[in-house]
Amino acid sequence: MTAVTQDLTWVPSPLTRRLATGAVLALGAAALVHRPTLVVFAAPFLVALAVWVRETRTATAEVTVDLPTLRTTEQQAVPLETSTDGSAGIGSWRLLLRPGRFVESDGAVLVALGDRATGGWQVTPTRWGWWSAGSVVAVARSERRAWMTETSTPAPELTVYPPATSAARVPAPPHLRSRLGPHVSRVPGAGVEFAGIREYHPGDPTRRVNWLASSRGGSLVINEFAQERMADVVLLIDGVHDLGEPGETTVDRSVRGASSVAQAYLMSADRVGVVAFGSSLRWLAPTTGTRHFYRIVETLLQARQARTYVHPSIDRLPLVALPSGALVVCFSPLVDDLVVQALQALRERAHPVVVVDMLAEHGITVRSADDELALRVWRLTRAATQSSLASIGVRVVPYAEVSGGTLGWLRLGGERTPVGR
Amino acid sequence: MSPRTALLATATAASWTALLTVAVGIGTSPLLAIASGLVSLGVWHRLGGWVSTVPALGCVAMLATGPLTGTAVAASGAAAVLVLVHVVLVDLADDVQGATAAAVVSALRRLVPGAVAALAATLLVGFAAVAGGALPPVEPMLVAAPLLLLAAFLLGLGMATRRAFWGLLVEPAKLSPLTKRYLARAGLRA
Numbered sequence A: 001m002t003a004v005t006q007d008l009t010w011v012p013s014p015l016t017r018r019l020a021t022g023a024v025l026a027l028g029a030a031a032l033v034h035r036p037t038l039v040v041f042a043a044p045f046l047v048a049l050a051v052w053v054r055e056t057r058t059a060t061a062e063v064t065v066d067l068p069t070l071r072t073t074e075q076q077a078v079p080l081e082t083s084t085d086g087s088a089g090i091g092s093w094r095l096l097l098r099p100g101r102f103v104e105s106d107g108a109v110l111v112a113l114g115d116r117a118t119g120g121w122q123v124t125p126t127r128w129g130w131w132s133a134g135s136v137v138a139v140a141r142s143e144r145r146a147w148m149t150e151t152s153t154p155a156p157e158l159t160v161y162p163p164a165t166s167a168a169r170v171p172a173p174p175h176l177r178s179r180l181g182p183h184v185s186r187v188p189g190a191g192v193e194f195a196g197i198r199e200y201h202p203g204d205p206t207r208r209v210n211w212l213a214s215s216r217g218g219s220l221v222i223n224e225f226a227q228e229r230m231a232d233v234v235l236l237i238d239g240v241h242d243l244g245e246p247g248e249t250t251v252d253r254s255v256r257g258a259s260s261v262a263q264a265y266l267m268s269a270d271r272v273g274v275v276a277f278g279s280s281l282r283w284l285a286p287t288t289g290t291r292h293f294y295r296i297v298e299t300l301l302q303a304r305q306a307r308t309y310v311h312p313s314i315d316r317l318p319l320v321a322l323p324s325g326a327l328v329v330c331f332s333p334l335v336d337d338l339v340v341q342a343l344q345a346l347r348e349r350a351h352p353v354v355v356v357d358m359l360a361e362h363g364i365t366v367r368s369a370d371d372e373l374a375l376r377v378w379r380l381t382r383a384a385t386q387s388s389l390a391s392i393g394v395r396v397v398p399y400a401e402v403s404g405g406t407l408g409w410l411r412l413g414g415e416r417t418p419v420g421r
Numbered sequence B: 001m002s003p004r005t006a007l008l009a010t011a012t013a014a015s016w017t018a019l020l021t022v023a024v025g026i027g028t029s030p031l032l033a034i035a036s037g038l039v040s041l042g043v044w045h046r047l048g049g050w051v052s053t054v055p056a057l058g059c060v061a062m063l064a065t066g067p068l069t070g071t072a073v074a075a076s077g078a079a080a081v082l083v084l085v086h087v088v089l090v091d092l093a094d095d096v097q098g099a100t101a102a103a104v105v106s107a108l109r110r111l112v113p114g115a116v117a118a119l120a121a122t123l124l125v126g127f128a129a130v131a132g133g134a135l136p137p138v139e140p141m142l143v144a145a146p147l148l149l150l151a152a153f154l155l156g157l158g159m160a161t162r163r164a165f166w167g168l169l170v171e172p173a174k175l176s177p178l179t180k181r182y183l184a185r186a187g188l189r190a
Helices: A014-033 A038-052 A211-217 A250-267 A290-304 A337-348 A371-393 A401-402 B005-026 B033-047 B049-065 B070-093 B102-134 B140-160 B179-185
Strands: A001-007 A060-066 A071-073 A077-086 A090-099 A103-105 A111-115 A118-127 A129-132 A136-144 A145-153 A157-161 A180-199 A221-229 A230-238 A271-277 A280-287 A329-330 A353-357 A395-398
Touching: A001 A145, A014 A038, A014 B049, A014 B070, A038 B070, A038 B179, A060 A136, A060 A145, A060 A250, A071 A090, A071 A145, A077 A136, A090 A103, A090 A118, A090 B102, A111 A118, A118 A157, A136 B179, A180 A337, A180 B033, A211 A221, A211 A353, A211 B102, A211 B140, A230 A250, A250 A271, A250 A290, A250 A329, A271 B179, A280 A290, A329 A337, A337 A371, B005 B033, B005 B049, B005 B070, B033 B049, B033 B070, B070 B102
Parallel strands: A071 A157, A230 A271, A230 A329, A329 A353, A353 A395
Antiparallel strands: A001 A060, A060 A077, A077 A118, A090 A111, A090 A136, A103 A118, A129 A157, A136 A145, A180 A221, A271 A280
């Protein structure tokens, strides 16, 4: 809540200016054409003005701007409430909201007679990040409407999360941790997924004896089940370059995609961590839980902040941020060698890596033969980059497959079934 | 009928009455009055606050070209008061959206001293102009007719809106203790 006591500076109101204009015009015309009728016409304007401008005006007013919900997601409207209290001496209020950057509102003007006014708007953020909801402009008129004053009060900052949608399917990680989880591993153990049969050993539970196979083979045989384990997933956001139109830049789309992938893995009880690989290196160690999702999103929101001249490098990451064998899902436009080198370093550490290509090719207009040649060279360069990544075992998929749900059908080796709803 | 509609209707009636009063009072063609009146209808569509000054401009233009008679002085005074009412009501109509009738009436009451002073000043200056300029005598009905016309309009508007708005301008008279006792005995509420 922002409650500001504003010092009021009063100026003549539009009513005063109009009445003065009428009187001046009548008196001017009277002087030109020598008509006393015009002096009679100007008299009530001047006298009414003289009476109305002599009034006491309050020196301060309190304007309160409140955002009951400081956190929201893209395209989700939140209420913004405001109230004004000018004590005595104010006849009417007119309140309007000037929305901040990447924030939209219904644009309604609130009017209220009296020394107090209360109202609100619905503000809708259009882009994730930290944005000011705007400022509330309060225009007050004096009791006799001869004076007016205008104040501006800033609204609190709004934390806008990416859309809270979960990816339909995500790939099952090839390397699983030795902890209980949702993924069916190749290691036999306690589970519900049938894995095979083997000879009975003393100490095996008798309820696992496969009586049909035992009667045919002549010796006791028991059923084996696959162990169910959890996985570590690290989402790597490439923020070195931010390309595209505001609201649809590569970082914007990367954060949306990473958010949906993180939610999908967290819903299946996997551990998810984040590395914001951009102007500054930020990381969050993999953990499970719904609460961790909001920590992830807070880290993702910082992907666009704090520009530095320090080149990011995954060598500076601690082991807890990048556990061995963790699946790395990288959201990148693949336009910088730094990222390509980081992906190669990850493969050298035996991490399975999936790259989601954030650079969309649509909307390219070719106007000349030079443009055509440049486009061909650019496509060849990207194809060479993707080919070099594929040669070291990095899978590159377009961004549409994250939102379209086909990412889950990737086979990364070692997995049994894809994770998904 | 919302307070804003009632205020704008009254303001429009006041401006048209003022323009026609000037046109009749100085005996000129009503074309300029009609044109100014039509332009002033823009206040209904929030075309801009300065549109409310168009009737004043029309009156000034007609008075500047009209004859100098006692009738013209009377028409000028009556029109000035009506144009003042027009400008004030249009200005107030911008801020009454969603307001209660009681709040609007309270806002109007604050403007009454200035309006009364303006009326008194008009009469004073008008009489001074007539007396000082030795102009022909003025028909009393010419001064009273526009104001009576506006009062009749307000009365009709109040009756049409079941006194929801303009009826509040007149405070109900207080009943005497004797009358209250009589009503209580008769089983009626005071």
